[in-house]
Amino acid sequence: MEPINIEFFGYFAAVLTTAAFLPQLVKTLKTKKAEDVSLVTLIMFICGVSSWIIYGYKISSAPILLANIITFILNLFILISKVYYSNNIRS
Amino acid sequence: MEPINIEFFGYFAAVLTTAAFLPQLVKTLKTKKAEDVSLVTLIMFICGVSSWIIYGYKISSAPILLANIITFILNLFILISKVYYSNNIRS
Numbered sequence: 206m207e208p209i210n211i212e213f214f215g216y217f218a219a220v221l222t223t224a225a226f227l228p229q230l231v232k233t234l235k236t237k238k239a240e241d242v243s244l245v246t247l248i249m250f251i252c253g254v255s256s257w258i259i260y261g262y263k264i265s266s267a268p269i270l271l272a273n274i275i276t277f278i279l280n281l282f283i284l285i286s287k288v289y290y291s292n293n294i295r296s
Numbered sequence: 297m298e299p300i301n302i303e304f305f306g307y308f309a310a311v312l313t314t315a316a317f318l319p320q321l322v323k324t325l326k327t328k329k330a331e332d333v334s335l336v337t338l339i340m341f342i343c344g345v346s347s348w349i350i351y352g353y354k355i356s357s358a359p360i361l362l363a364n365i366i367t368f369i370l371n372l373f374i375l376i377s378k379v380y381y382s383n384n385i386r387s
Contacts, residue, residue: 214351221344228336241332245319253312260305260359268351269360 212268219272226279230286239287247284251277303359310363317370321377330378338375342368 233239254277261269324330345368352360 211351211354214347214354218344218347218351221340221347223344225337225340225344228340229334232334232337233332236332239332241324241327241330243320243323246316246323249312249316249319253309253314253316256305256309256312260302260309263302263305264357266355 215266215268219268223272223275223279226276226283230279230283233283233286233290237290237293239283239290242283242287244284244287247280247287251280251284254280306357306359310359314363314366314370317367317374321370321374324374324377324381328381328384330374330381333374333378335375335378338371338378342371342375345371 229242233242254273257269257273258277261267261273320333324333345364348360348364349368352358352364
């Protein structure tokens with residue numbers, strides 16, 4: 206039973222920390238601004254998530270691998286939206 | 297050599313995805329607002345990070361464990377700051 210319990214926490218964590226960025230993306234697209242969202246945080250986080258992808262692959266952890274690939278994509282879209290709307294305000 | 301390489305990516309990822317939330321906290325404390333930061337994202341993310349702590353403990357992964365404990369603390373402070381400043385605007 207132990208391995209099932211471990212995998213459960215991994216997948217539960219993976220789903221939550223991945224899905225968590227969807228409301229941020231939706232909010233940014235709706236309000237058309239992400240002024241209060243730190244650009245440095247987004248860039249550092251995306252770099253970190255890329256490293257988690259490599260780590261998850263190396264230790265053969267499916268939850269880490271899957272979660273971080275989707276987290277990477279969502280945060281990339283948040284970053285693109287933030288930069289896009291920030292440029293629109295200036296012009 | 298292989299285990300050293302694996303741990304390197306784990307710790308590098310851990311440092312980046314943890315330290316990433318520091319600029320967000322500093323920005324929120326400086327600007328005294330986090331209107332554009334999604335409350336749902338923060339709550340879901342904190343719940344997810346809690347599950348990663350359990351998962352990291354269960355698979356005995358020091359990078360996952362350490363990173364998520366600090367990430368949890370930083371995001372809790374971002375959440376508290378956001379709610380605090382949001383209430384200050386209203387009153």
